[in-house]
Amino acid sequence: MPSLGRLHLITDTRPGRDPLAVLRAVLPVARTELVVQVRVEDTATDREAYDLARRVVGLCAPYGVTCLVNDRLHVALAAGAAGGHVGADDLPVDAARRVLGPDSVLGATAREPVSAVAAVNAGASYLGVGPCHATTTKDGLPPAIGAAGVRAVVEAVNVPVIAIGGVTAEGVPALRAAGAYGVALVGALSGAADPACVAAELLRGLSC
Numbered sequence: 001m002p003s004l005g006r007l008h009l010i011t012d013t014r015p016g017r018d019p020l021a022v023l024r025a026v027l028p029v030a031r032t033e034l035v036v037q038v039r040v041e042d043t044a045t046d047r048e049a050y051d052l053a054r055r056v057v058g059l060c061a062p063y064g065v066t067c068l069v070n071d072r073l074h075v076a077l078a079a080g081a082a083g084g085h086v087g088a089d090d091l092p093v094d095a096a097r098r099v100l101g102p103d104s105v106l107g108a109t110a111r112e113p114v115s116a117v118a119a120v121n122a123g124a125s126y127l128g129v130g131p132c133h134a135t136t137t138k139d140g141l142p143p144a145i146g147a148a149g150v151r152a153v154v155e156a157v158n159v160p161v162i163a164i165g166g167v168t169a170e171g172v173p174a175l176r177a178a179g180a181y182g183v184a185l186v187g188a189l190s191g192a193a194d195p196a197c198v199a200a201e202l203l204r205g206l207s208c
Ligand SMILES: Cc1ncc(COP(=O)(O)OP(=O)(O)O)c(N)n1
Pocket: 008, 037, 039, 070, 071, 085, 086, 087, 088, 089, 090, 107, 108, 109, 127, 128, 129, 138, 162, 164, 184
């Protein structure tokens, strides 16, 4: 299994966003500290998801950067990604592990310690934990858990915890202090005027 980077860039495919331009800017700065998660809108077709995943895999390969696919594990396999990420509405973690095989990276969403332990026992190799802070990127999320909620999960499991939801460079030190291994972001990178600069700032926080 590839070693996991600490900076998880999740593609932003909302209208007006350019996920490949953001990726091209961030790749040379973050290199192997980067993980890219291909996440498309629920309304996107599998063909659209596959086309984006193939392009992301192709851009990541020269840098040795890990590419994952959110939700659609058949797309992950078909596109040659290193693994996938599942949450409560997706395949259960044990089924996802069977689909991906023993050596793939498998992330699972967990919001508190009990489900976190269950996800790890079912085969998750890392956990996405949040929402840490309020976010406008995704609707319907439960209330923010803050750094204290992240810490509660960190103390319950022995896999990397990736903090997600409203993460900014300013927020990284508190999340690291809570034990987060890394962070996952959509808006803070996708909406940045200079994504490379923001990535460098995020990496400085993650290296402490
Ligand atoms: C790193 C990371 N953590 C959490 C999520 C959320 O996954 P999920 O709960 O399945 O929600 P969707 O992203 O599918 O809307 C994630 N994608 N990545």
